[in-house]
Amino acid sequence: MTVNQPPSLGRKPTPRTVGRNYQSIFVMLFVSIFLVGGMSARLVYLQLLEGNRNQQLADNNRIRLIPKQPVRGNIFDRKGRVLASSRLSHAVYIWPLARKKAEWPETLKLVSKILNIPEGEIEKRLEKAGYNSPSLLRIARGITPAQITAMEEYSNQLEGVEVDIEAVRDYPNGAMAAHVLGYTGELNDEELAKRKSEGYRMGDIVGQMGVEEAFESQLRGEWGGQQVEVDGAGHVLRVLGQKKAKSGKDVQLTLDLDVQKAAEKALGEQKGAIVALNPNTGAVLAMVSRPTFDPNIFSTRITAATWKQLQGKGNPFVNRSMRGFPPASTFKVVTATAGMESGKYSPSTILPTFAALQVGGTAFGEWNHAGFGSIGFVRALAMSSNTFFGQIGRGAGGPALIEWARKYGFGQKTGIELSEEAQGLVADAAWKQKVYKWDWTVGDTVNMSIGQGFTQATPLQVAVMFAVPANGGYRVKPHLLKDNEESKSWRQSLNIKPPTLKVIRQGLREVVAAGTGKALNVPELPPSAGKSGTAEAPPGKSHAWFGAYAPADKPEIVVLAFAEHSGGGGGSVAGPMVREVMEAYFKHNNPGLIPKPKSEAPTSKPKPAARN
Template sequence: MTFTQRQISPFNPTENTRTMGKGMRAAVLFLLSVLVLIGILGGRLFYLQLIEGDRNQQLAENNRIRLIAKPPERGRLFDRKGNILASSRLAHVVYLWPIAQPKDKWQPTIKRLAELIGVSAQTITDKLEQEGYNSPNLVRVSTAISPKLVTVLSEHSLELPGVKVEPEAVRYYPNGDVAAHVLGYTGELTAEELPKLREKGYRPGDVIGKSGVEYAFENQLRGEWGGQQVEVDAFGKVLRILGQKPPKSGNAVKMTIDLDLEKAVEKILGEQQGGIVAMNPNNGEVLAMVSHPAFDPNLFSGKISEATWKRLQEKDHPFVNRVLQVYPPASTFKVVTMTAGLETNKFGINDVLPTYPYLDVGGFQFWDHNHAGFGTIGFSEAMAYSSNTFFGQVGMRVGEKDLATWARKYGYGEYSGLEIKEEETKGTVPDEEWKKRVIGEPWYVGNTLNMSIGQGDVQANLVQVSMMTAAIANGGFKIRPHFLLEDSDAKEWRQSLNISPTNLAAVQKALRSVFDFGTAAALNSSEISMAGKSGTAQDPPRLNHAWFTVYAPYENPEIVVTVFAENAGGGGGSAVAAPLAVQTIEAYMKIKSMPNSPINPPVPAVNSN
């Protein structure tokens, strides 16, 4: 075999050198390109490893390690004897796990889930977007689903990637609508509430207290989130649990409410629209608080159907706590008028006044309720008979300024101190300055007369009337009503009204005369000595409201009860409200002799829609 050898022409000596130069330049360029590429890669590696190394390591770790948050069980509410007022029961809850699939994969899942659980796709999407598609936290989209729906979701699990059905403790009220307005209810965070509470660790779908003590004691009841640290694969599937922090349950709260008395008072009030509050006059503990109509707070632990919600709305404002709403206090306010008359020295305890069918003031006739008057009488008879013309004369001589001063001393026109302040209306103590500012009119003598008998613009709630009655019962001290049993500050807080002992005894005697020979004489008891005052408030064109406030025993008071019957008519406070108040006193005396051991029924299984 022979090889042909290329000859270099002597006439063209540069031919070979040009060819070799081109090859060298190409090599050099290639080498430079490689060096530049290595430099870029090296610089990038230097940046990623040394400058951004910690951050990227964390990102890589986050792609592999997830923290699945677990909500805590809400703290339980107990009555003063240890009976459970609110606890938890096991239910199944539907969650989304945002990181389980990419953002663009979620909509088919959401659409199918919405069809199965009856929650709109937009609502589910909104909750997911509030939390974020890259969040490792579970997002609640439905609460307390039925066992049947648990089975349905399990059967369709392949169509629902990223959807989890988890067991969870949901709020449970074993006594149904008993003490509903005191306890309140829980519910999911709204879109409006979430931004304000995120900084406190709340998440979309979290359940919080919405009203009552559930709202007031949210910080104590809420507890602390826990969770599991898990390792996941590229598809978000859990490979193993690396560690876990158990959720910390919320604190139990023991309340002043006596469940036995609460149930008894619920029956006493019955279907009468209105409210009853019973409290200890010496330390402000609220023993019972009933408002009718009411609602079952268990309804809010799951999904409320449209039919159920419509039925609730057909009632006359069942979510309004009538004990904390304000109305004209009517003749119960005569306690304020008597106190003001005696403490300003405009009257003495033995003074008497003539009474009339009516008082003519400024061309207006202010009638006594019997349209005849009661002759010449003193304070005890006037309180017993509830004479408008007697107390109208007292009020006009005292004047609106001193009436207003003493009303405020008793607690009118201000919040009572109850923990559920957001649901309380503080009412009105009118005076000349108030009328000019609010109504734009001058103050007239007729306004003073109306105020002195608890009519006109004066407004008060049942707790304020109870505070006034308690001050007379306990020796002249303003106390702070409260629901928290362990609240030593509230229990020990007492503010002297500085009523002279002689005048205080005169007011106590006048309230006792209501039972001895006055408007409540038919209810006088040889077993339980009581003192109190009736009231009938006008509410044209509707029927009159009925009031009665009472304390017992007269010699050593343990309980104050105030009853309000809304638009009751039928004879007013003495005929409608007084019997309910006396029945409450009798129930209290009977219950206090019963054993204190709690009786808590077993928690039933969830049966939600």
């Protein structure tokens, strides 16, 4: 084996070994200069050319944005009672910047299991916000105490995930007035894209229907928040800036909670609607629709199963107060007006009635299958005679009926603040030709005159119709926002002749006193006036209608009840509903108008009268 010996210190250099001892020194100097130069160049690049960017990245790692959601404004009834407010609840947030992208999957898997939210759903929200976002991202609302406990137990595995307190919407009366109040919910992607220019952001809660949607701009408030510096563990070191959240404005409605409760109870589980309003101003005192829902369920996350279950209850989110149905004999108020205002029939007109009215080969039957003899407008309204009003409609003509139907507000939106309102339908010759390719016939006019055929009216529109004779001939604009404007700002005259109004009012009073509306002829109410209606609705049972106002001489309230596919007559089915609502109104608002019970007879025997 060869062993290399170190060169002798005393050996003389040769041409081949001159400078070899300094070679390593030169190499080391060269490498040092190269490294120092490279590092200096890199520092120059990082500090001068990339300084701003790197400073931003550093700030993102230590500066955190904590948004503060505003507390939504309260909703009150006309007497200041709470209909909607806010309560404190727990929500779960994630801080995207707290973890590297590759570290999030395991965390999200655990969060998904605890909160029972699909992992993909959370991941989608995180990707949309961006993994470098310094803002907190809410992924769950209204979590349960058990979920809060689980989050705390696994906190060491949930870096970047926090549980915090926020204000959520609360409806203390549950499902009461749900269709009027509406509900709140988080913006979806489509809604966010539309409203981003208005200052909305991902995760914002907005009104989704009803008053919550209609008055969103007042109720919303303004976001606030904090910009804070945190350490590596995410602990706040100091507050760098703060903007206080501005609470939303309160909204006071025209609804009367006592009347609303009575209307809810009167309708019960019957599919349909009840509307009560002030006939002089159009202020809505109550509005009920069945089936219904509890808006509190939207204060937490709605699962697909819950949504499917809700939809299976017969479209509970449809406000039937503002959906069109055949108005049946309630429409005879319009027919009477058209007949007298056309000049073809005087208020004192008397016509014979029959078991059926024959028109173009079609028999329009009287509901009692016999007729009522020769009668005038008052008796015809009281008994709801089909053959009488069929003759009036035929004589006045289709154009006159259509004109007055539209003057009363049919076929158009009433103007109430809610976006869910339908306009109904007042058909005419052009409409029929377009839809069916057929001409308008006399039979169409007669059918329309008794509230059948193509005509579709909403319970709210029918309530507005009853307000016209109640207030002396003005069509009111129903509204929900309570204010101090004079009633003339909410109504317009239809210029109905006084004799016409007088006859219609007499007829509606006679309906209750001696006709189809005897359900309201009770001592618990002041004298009232109204009209029943029973609409054919094949293939199901008939619809029942009843509209009324009271007191008959100086009305304060109009109530309209509609019972969908209930069967039976309007007076017997919907009439008692109207009575219950009116009883509650006068009990809580004007008990002095309720007739006092007669004093009981004396218990002692009366003395015999003296003989003459």
